[in-house]
Amino acid sequence: MSTTPPAPKVANPGPLGLLGFGMTTVLLNLHNANIIGLSIVIVAMGLALGGAAQLVAGITELRLGNTFAGTAFTAYGFFWWSLVLIWANPFQGGKIVAADGTAVGYYLLLWGIFTLFMFFGTLTHNRITQIVFGSLAALFFLLAAGDFTGNKSITVFAGYLGIFCGLSAMYSAVGQIVHEEHKKKFFPLI
Numbered sequence: 576m577s578t579t580p581p582a583p584k585v586a587n588p589g590p591l592g593l594l595g596f597g598m599t600t601v602l603l604n605l606h607n608a609n610i611i612g613l614s615i616v617i618v619a620m621g622l623a624l625g626g627a628a629q630l631v632a633g634i635t636e637l638r639l640g641n642t643f644a645g646t647a648f649t650a651y652g653f654f655w656w657s658l659v660l661i662w663a664n665p666f667q668g669g670k671i672v673a674a675d676g677t678a679v680g681y682y683l684l685l686w687g688i689f690t691l692f693m694f695f696g697t698l699t700h701n702r703i704t705q706i707v708f709g710s711l712a713a714l715f716f717l718l719a720a721g722d723f724t725g726n727k728s729i730t731v732f733a734g735y736l737g738i739f740c741g742l743s744a745m746y747s748a749v750g751q752i753v754h755e756e757h758k759k760k761f762f763p764l765i
Contacts, residue, residue: 592632597744599625604737687715
């Protein structure tokens with residue numbers, strides 16, 4: 576008599592995706608808030624943790640049947656990779672010109688619209704997830720406005736909102752990890 580071995584337990588990929596998103600968002604928005612300059616530190620974090628880690632988390636979420644988290648992590652992972660490509664513009668010298676403020680404004684506006692739709696999906700989730708997506712949508716819209724108008728004050732204000740957004744995602748990630756490890760709630764996710 577043959578029995579099928581039980582399927583191995585798959586860990587929750589959400590905290591990895593949230594840390595990838597949160598830590599990279601904080602770092603980039605320290606730049607937007609004029610606290611640090613744009614450097615290889617932000618680019619490397621965008622490629623590795625913001626991009627690759629979120630893609631791993633997103634693909635795992637999709638394999639587990641979680642459409643919302645899978646779509647979010649995968650999309651935002653590719654956001655980070657596309658943003659790094661925009662900054663690096665590896666196609667210079669050809670017919671593809673560097674992005675100007677208007678082009679980047681539309682890029683950020685589209686991400687804001689996508690994020691607003693995703694925020695509506697969070698209305699069945701816990702409060703911290705709603706805070707992350709609500710503040711992220713506002714962040715994208717403010718950054719777009721800053722690029723469309725060239726008003727650096729809007730971008731600096733958005734940077735502080737982005738720091739809050741990223742820290743909120745990190746809080747959610749750590750809360751989930753600690754809850755699972757201790758089998759009780761230390762950090763309320765409401």
